[in-house]
Amino acid sequence: MIAYKRSKGLPWLLACILSCAICVYNCQEQLTDHFALELLDNSDISVAKEIAKKHNFDLLHHAQQLGNVYHLQHRSACKSNHTANQCATDGAALIRSMLSHPRVLRSIHQVAEDVEKRHLDIKEFLRNLADGVDDKSDDSSEESRAIDKRREEIEDAKIYKKALSRRHLDLIVNDPHFNLQWYLHNTGQLQGINPGLDLNLLPAWNRGFTGSGIVVSVVDDGLDPSNPDLKNYDPLASADFNNLTRKEGIPIRSGPLTMEQTHGTACAGEIGALANNSFCGIGVAFNAKLGGIRILDGVVTDLLEAYAILHNNQYISVYSCSWGPRDNGLVMDMPKFYTSKALQLGVSKGRGGKGSLFVMASGNGGKNADNCGADGFVNNPHTIAVGALNIFGRTPYYGESCSAIHVSAPVGGPHTPNSKLPDYLVTTTMVNGGCFKEMSGTSAATPLVSSCVALALQANPELSWRDVQHLLSRSARLPSSGKGDPKIQSWQVNGAGHYVSHHAGFGLLDCAKLVFTAQTWPGVTDQIDCRDAKPYRGKFRVPSRKPLTLPFDSRGCNGTLKRLEHVLVTLTMQGMAMRGAVEIWLKSPAGTESRLLGMRPKDKDNRVGIKNQTFLTLLNWDENPAGRWLLQIWDRGGGGRRRGVVTEASVQFLGSSGARLPPVSHRRARWLTPDETTAAFRSQRLASAAQEVLHPELATLSRRLHNALVANGNGSGGGDLTAIVNEARRVVSKKGVTDEDLKYLLRQIDSAL
Known part of the structure; x- marks a missing residue:
């Protein structure tokens, strides 16, 4: 990225030298014909138009939320027939x-970011099934028998419907592939495999939490609202x-759509x-509003x-x-x-x-021995x-590990890349009205967690x-049974009592919990940003066959x-024989060990190194930061005299007072009894009715009723509940509620008794 910010008094000759130096580096990157132009705050759009006209730009967009920023596209520079050097020079x-x-x-020449969609390559997966060898390393015979049959042979809806009837589920399901959605509710319908290994979603549905009133937007390659399952599409939450x-229309490519756009x-x-x-099938938050943002x-x-x-x-x-x-x-980005x-x-x-919620995929680079410690999006405390x-x-074999993973969701995939054994994947929508x-x-995994977050926001919009x-840190649990053994996932218990893992974060998300x-x-109380540990600046060479240890007090x-939340380590390191041989660990005063960056054998870089990269660990969640922290940096490259040199290292602690x-609990959230289910649904209807007529007193009373019913737990009502309902009757008879509203609300109140 060629970028320069005006600095008063800096000689223009130095500015030119700086730009040229940056240009040499960026000739390796794919520069585009797009530029960001940032003006002083008191400048209006006429200045941007003047600059665009003078320099042969088209002014595409005014990014007001980012400040006084304008998006420009050049009419002749950096086109497809230009060389990288020519583009960098012109830019x-x-x-x-x-x-x-x-x-x-400020002006920044925009680079084509090296990003990708983080889905499993199904063609590659099927090739592995056809060409791979049996994986005998740690597949038990029980597992092999269980998943030996093809998916089409196990779509047995009878088992699933029988299980649902035992759970008193008020929601009647007629979607034909709901029984395949084991990750939502696993009764063992797939040949009896691991019942209970799921999101534990239905108890939340049973209390009426389905995403109503919450808006979720998918930032991706677009959204095709013509699919019959996506009728909750919301154009206000969408953009192209x-x-x-393009000023209007749906956020999807015009013309025929292929699997590349699904x-x-x-x-x-x-x-x-x-x-x-x-x-x-069914979405987790099937009453939420859906947006698509196409980038x-x-x-x-x-x-x-x-x-x-x-x-x-x-x-x-x-x-x-x-x-x-x-x-x-x-890539390290x-x-x-x-x-x-x-x-x-x-x-x-x-x-x-209150803050937007940004839910990010941790990556599928496990098949390439990648490590999500190298991913700056994953290591950002705001995601x-x-x-x-x-x-x-x-x-699964494609999963990456690092100390920045928050939670995990069940989506399937074999745990070794060459296994012939199929696994059960996710059923969802696709373009052109199909079912995938x-x-x-x-x-x-990411949309499943996004959906559960939407349900939590419905339960408490003030979060x-x-x-x-x-809440995510407290709502995860150890994956149940069989190969979810804690030793295999490398679980440790941190100083605050949380189970934590580099592979699964705090564990399998329990949506109901x-x-x-x-x-x-x-x-939580206001965030505290603490940087009291003295940083390191200088030249600190990593020794041979042992780590460089830097203590932080x-x-x-x-x-x-x-009470810690995020611990961030920012590091600059150069001189190593290969960047992928670097491994970074952080040990807390409580003894919790975080692998901030694992070895990445395909990363042979010996030029750029690690440049002001920030690494994050969540494994110290709720611990007290006071004491000595040990940062250990290994260089396992075997590069003889060429070993990494750390020039800067600092630690930042984020948390609260x-x-x-509430205490940490690792128990699965329980089902409601039939009486509790009925009471919860009735009170939820009353709350919805009150919101529809926008009567503040009644809305408050209905929320009190709902909370009392849920807290009471047996649906019997009792004196307190009756008092609330009687008070509600008095409210609806007051002036300001129409006769039609009154009749509607009285029906809801009667059904709540």
Whole structure:
């Protein structure tokens, strides 16, 4: 990225030298014909138009949320027939010329970001099934027998319907492939495999939490609302940033659609596929409003990423992002300037200041020995990184590991790449009105977590973005039974009692537990940003055959920070024989060990190194930071005298003052009894009715009624509940409620008794 910010008094000769030096580096990157132009705050659009006309630009967009930023596209520079050197030279000249204008603050030449959709390559998967050898390393004979038959032979809806009838589920399911959605509710319908290994979703549905009133947008390659399962499509939550000149229409490519454009539609179906429309399956939040933000169906730039995650952020609550830097084991990347700014703005200003929720896929680079510690999106404290598990509670072969994964969702995939043994994947929507039964990867896991977050926001709309992260940390559990054994997933118990793993984060998300805990969550205190551990600057060479150990001493900012959330380590390191041989660990005063970066044997880089990269660990969640932290950096490259040299290292602690929070529990959320189910549904209807007529007193009373019924637990009502209902009767008889409203509300009140 060629970027320069005006600095008063800097000689222009130095500016030119700097631009040229950056140009040499960026000749290796794919520069585009797009530029960001940032003006001083008191400059209006006429200045941008003047600069665009003078330098032969088209002005495409005014990114007001990012500041006084304009998106320009050049009419002749950096076209497809230009060489990389020519593009870099022309771009540097344009930037220098624009910076000569007194109203220009900054200009950034946009690079084509090396990102990809994080879905499992089904063609590759099927090739592995056809050409691979039996995996005998750790597949038990029981597993082999269980998944020996093809998926088409196990679609036995009778077993599933029988199980549902035992659970007193009021929701009548007529979607034909609901029985295949084992990850939503696993009764053992797939040949008896691992009943209970699922999202534990139905208890939340049983209490009426289905995403109603929450808006979730899928940032991807588009969304095809013509699919009969996507009738909750919301144009207000949608945008097409791959075509900035397009003023209206759905966010999907015009013309015939192929499987190449089905990714965003598939993710959307996992979130919001309609229930009981006799088609395909069901989405987790099937009553939520669905948006599609299209950026992946073309060249992706820093500006486009920033537009996407800020789009209509007072309306959209959750942004589901099943993509990230390429998972080839070679890339080490971080969000660029405007994307980083957009993430910060999103959590500070989105949802009326409560913060937008950005849910990100952790990556499918396990097949390339990649490590998500190298992914700056996953390692950003403002995102929620999601891992994947299969039906046995194990990490699939494509899963990456790092200390920044928050939770995992069950989506399937074999745990070794060459196994002939099929696994059970995700059923969802696709373009052209189809039903797709082969969705997997962390792309599939991310929408499931996004949906559960939507249910939690329905239960408690006042949750902040940090509240949601706390709830996720408390709502996960160890994957149940069989190969979900803690030893295999490398679980450790941190100093606050959380089970944590580099493979699965805090574990398998329990959606019902997340929702129920959200209802009574007290909220966390203001975030504390503590940087009291002295940083290292200089030259610190990594020794041979042992790590470079750098101690950091913290007092928790004089005891004000007592409950950790995020711990960030920022590092600059060069001189190694190969970057992929570097391994980074952090040990807390409580003894919790975090592998911030694992070895990545395909990354042979020996030129760029690690440049101001930030690594994140969540494994110290709720611990007290006070004490000595040990940062250990290994260089296992065997490069003789050529060993890595650390020039900068710092630690940042984010958390709160330690206000009392509910205790950590690893138990699965329980089902409601039939009486509890009936009472919860009735009170939920009453609350909905009150909101429809917008009567504030009645809305308050209905919420009290609902909470009392849920807390009471047996549906019997009692004196307190009767008093609430009688008070509600008095309210609806007051002036200001129409006769029609009164009759409707009285019917709802009577049904609640």
